[in-house]
Amino acid sequence: MAFGAIIIGDEILSGRRQDRHLAKLIELLGARGLKLAWARYVGDDAARLLPVLRESFATGDVVFSFGGIGATPDDRTRQCAAAALDLPLALHPDAEAAIRARFGDDINEHRLQMGVFPAGCDIVPNPYNGIPGFSIREHYFVPGFPVMAWPMVEWVLDSLYLHLHHAEDYVERAIVVPDAYESALIDLMERLMHDYPDTTVFSLPTVASESQCRSIELGVKGPAVSVAAAMEAMCEGVSAVGYVWQERA
Known part of the structure; x- marks a missing residue:
């Protein structure tokens, strides 16, 4: 089972906000023996977001979608998710209850819009302020705010995918080879990939600078x-x- 990520928002693409979700999702998955297979960035434009969601639903992967589920006119994720599945939008009764509990007498139709999701979905609880996200077809839609999104992702991983934690026989190990050239190591890498076909050999060079010498992080991942x-x-x-090598810290 593969995990993917969709990170949504014009503010990410314009640089007004720096994305923090990708690194955090990799961290949360890694702590559970899982790994991210792919990630996509897309703005709030429905014409671009809709095909991205259609393609994502067709993968059958477990996907976390960050951003665009608010009630303002520029938030179009809920609508595009429904359209991608040819489903109507409807006020989810559990979401409505959570929103009414959060705002009490200060409720209005705009706030209730935050609970309008594709018909037939489930909610994803939000421990920060109670306003839920939603899930459908193993896609989990959470807000763009890290303080809300990350605990919601953890809830999904620990409540719904606990059986996958550390289930795959997969590790990564690497060494650092200072002052090395990749060209001198290509034959070795090709031989290792031939001799250990169920593994993947990788090379991550570092360009020399005033504060750092040239080096290569050389490693293997697999069973x-x-x-x-x-x-x-x-x-x-x-x-x-x-070459002299050292264990990667």
């Missing part, structure tokens, strides 16, 4: 036993080329 064997062969191969 734990295969990664351990591949890493042993990698370390021996790096030493054979004449």
Whole structure:
């Protein structure tokens, strides 16, 4: 089962706000032995958002969507999600109850709009202020505010996908090779990928600067036993080329 992310908002694309959701979602997944397969950024324009959601629903992946579920005219995620599934919008009774509990006598139709979701969806509880998000077809729609969105994502992962936590035999290990050139390590990398076909070898070079020397982070990811064997062969191969390596911190 793959996990994806859709991060929505003109303010992200214009630079008025810096996205923090992608790094946090990777962190939350990683802490549970899970990993992110893909991510997309899109603005609030319905003409662009609608096809993104249609494609996402067609994947069958578990997807977290951040932003655009408020009641202002520029928030179009709820409407586009409904249109992508050919569903009507309807005031969710549990969302209505939560909104009325939050605002009491200060309720109005604009606030109730925050509980208008695609028909047949479930709500995602919001521990910060009680205004829920919604879920449908294993897509989880949460606000753009990190203080609300991140606890809601954790609730989804721990309540609905606990059975997937640390279920996959997958690890990543790496070493750092200072003052190295990738060209001198390509033959080694190709040999490792041939000898350990169930793993993936990766190389992340660092460009030299005034404060940092040139280096390469060289690693392997995949099943734990295969990664351990591949890493042993990698370390021996790096030493054979004449480089000194160190464990990645």
